[in-house]
Amino acid sequence: MKVLLIALAFAAIIGSLAAALYFMMKEGEGDKPKSGHMARALAFRVGFSILLFICILLAWKFGYLRPTGIPLSG
Incomplete structure (x- = not known):
């Protein structure tokens, strides 16, 4: 599920990012003025990335996710 x-x-x-x-490719053609569709899509990407990062940090903090990397040897 996680x-x-x-x-x-x-x-x-x-x-x-694909949007x-x-x-960018669609609005770059011709003399048509550009709308804010590309900027809005990039803003959503940044928002999704920040939200994912915060959710992963909170899941780690509350114990829902555990690191499974190389164990430390002393």
């Missing part, structure tokens, strides 16, 4: 939530958050981050790329 891995699924983290994977969904990463998918949202990548999706908003920003789409709007």
Whole structure:
């Protein structure tokens, strides 16, 4: 369940980055004035990234996630 939530958050981050790329390519053509779609998509990406980081830190703090790296040897 934990891995699924983290994977969904990463998918949202990548999706908003892809949306920003789409709007950048679409709005860069012609003399049409640019709207704020690209900036909004990038702002959502930053927001999703910060939210994911905070959620992972809180899950670690409350014991829902445990590090499984190389154990320290003394």
